[in-house]
Amino acid sequence: MRGVNLAMVVLALAGYACSSATAAAPSAMPASGSQSQVGSAAGHGFNASGIWEGKSVATCLAGPFSIDTRCNAINQIAITMVQDHEKITGFYKCSTGNTDCRNQNDSGTIFGGSLKNGKLFLRIGMPDGSSCLFNGSPVAANLIRGGYSCYQGGGFEEQGRFEVGRNY
Numbered sequence: 001m002r003g004v005n006l007a008m009v010v011l012a013l014a015g016y017a018c019s020s021a022t023a024a025a026p027s028a029m030p031a032s033g034s035q036s037q038v039g040s041a042a043g044h045g046f047n048a049s050g051i052w053e054g055k056s057v058a059t060c061l062a063g064p065f066s067i068d069t070r071c072n073a074i075n076q077i078a079i080t081m082v083q084d085h086e087k088i089t090g091f092y093k094c095s096t097g098n099t100d101c102r103n104q105n106d107s108g109t110i111f112g113g114s115l116k117n118g119k120l121f122l123r124i125g126m127p128d129g130s131s132c133l134f135n136g137s138p139v140a141a142n143l144i145r146g147g148y149s150c151y152q153g154g155g156f157e158e159q160g161r162f163e164v165g166r167n168y
Contacts, residue, residue: 046138048115049083054164055097056148061159070158073099079122079134079164081110088113092124102150102158103128120144130157142166 053076060071074097081090092108094101105126112123122134129152136146143165150157 046115046118046141047083048081048088048120048138048144050081050166051168052079052081052144052164053077053167054162056094056160056162058102058158058160070099070102073097073102073160075099075101077162077164078167079110081113081122083115086114086116088115088120088122103130103152105130108132120146126150128152134162136162 058073132150
């Protein structure tokens, strides 16, 4: 099954790569796009298909009855997206930054993803049954920024921000 999924992603990305301009390497990610880049990236011509790499940073949420062990947790993330009109499917990977991934969830599957009116929405199902909602916007042709919130068993677990750049 994993080989079939990988083959589908490779075929989808191969078609995208043939029809798109050269992508910026992650080390060359711009801090912010020019107005013309931002305008075209957020428009209807933006295609999210590709492999996006970057980081997530958890917000500090300590309250009177909780201990926030992931305050300012940084994780390296990769999001592989395949866009079909407004619908987005794909995969999520997490690796250690300054701490382990939340609940040791180092992978996930995008379901219910969409890109509408320049707004990206991803619901990512994690192996432990939790899910994370990623909401963002393209700020340049190869850069997406936004926020995320994670939930488990009907309860709120974590929130933060993310930034990813197109690697392929």
